[in-house]
Amino acid sequence: MQNYFELFSLSPDFAIDLSALEQTYQTQIAQYHPDKFATHGDKEKTIAVQNTSLINSAFDTLKSPLNRATYLLELQGINAFDEKDTQMDVGFLMAQIELRESLEAIKAEKDEIALDDFIEDISEKIKKNITQIQEFFKENNTNKIKNNVRELKFHTQLSAQASRLMDEWL
Template sequence: MSVVVANPSASDNYFQFFGLNQQFKIDLPVLDQAYLAIQKEVHPDRYARGSDTEQRLAMQMATLANSAYQTLKNPVQRGLYLCQLHGVDAKLETNTAMPAAFLMKQMEWRENLDERAEDLPALESMMEEVESSRQATLLEITQAIDHAKNFEQAAELLRGLLFIDKFALELDDAIAALV
């Protein structure tokens, strides 16, 4: 018995590992299917009677599949991974520079959240605006990565998407507190 995965030689590239095109816009159901197929193939129970080497390799492949899946499933992580593959470090910890218009929008959202924390219709309306901004940013990231191959721009957009996602969670919490 030997451990077989979709493409073990491609374990240094998550897209190849799952047999996907290396791009930002991916078919999530195809990712899910590829992940489940690999997990089924390398499940530790299948190697319970195998050698120590087979068991260790199966565990390593299962761990790699989990890590790769979590990275590609999340748009921010997928985008950062693509930037990394192309030699661009988003420097999330140190680079917080954002376009002025984006920063103004963030400040406006924060002020509105503070001022309307008890106004459910206003918060729900704001959530629609935040989700619309998120979708627009995802489209811009897709354009930057898949079409323009501009990974520096993509890194900036991904930093913005992180801000949007974080704010959306805070807004969701504020809405949940009222319902």
């Protein structure tokens, strides 16, 4: 399997230039566009589809802070979501419960203003997680990276739930 960072000529780091990623993606995806291979043989068409799939997967992974951090850990042989690794900060576990209960209360009350505030609060938590992950990668502190990646995943999923709820109400 080709390293996604190498595919886009980027250093394997959490802090990447997203505009460079986007530019390289556009160049590479255009190179393997199926229309360019319409008159080619089946083998060339298959290779083009495989390359397009690889480029899309790599791009989706690297553009997402959560997926990029998870991928970087995987390159080091670390699974951030290993079910056998259950150590998590108790404070965060309690915060998870409180946040879920808050969302449920907002949902029960159909309070759009509270939901908007909740979404904003979760967005701030996501930004904080991303900043911390970047710092911990600089320090090469894999345990803190792993814990913050888990927190980021939780906050990202909670944000998506809250946003879907807002969409339902509007």
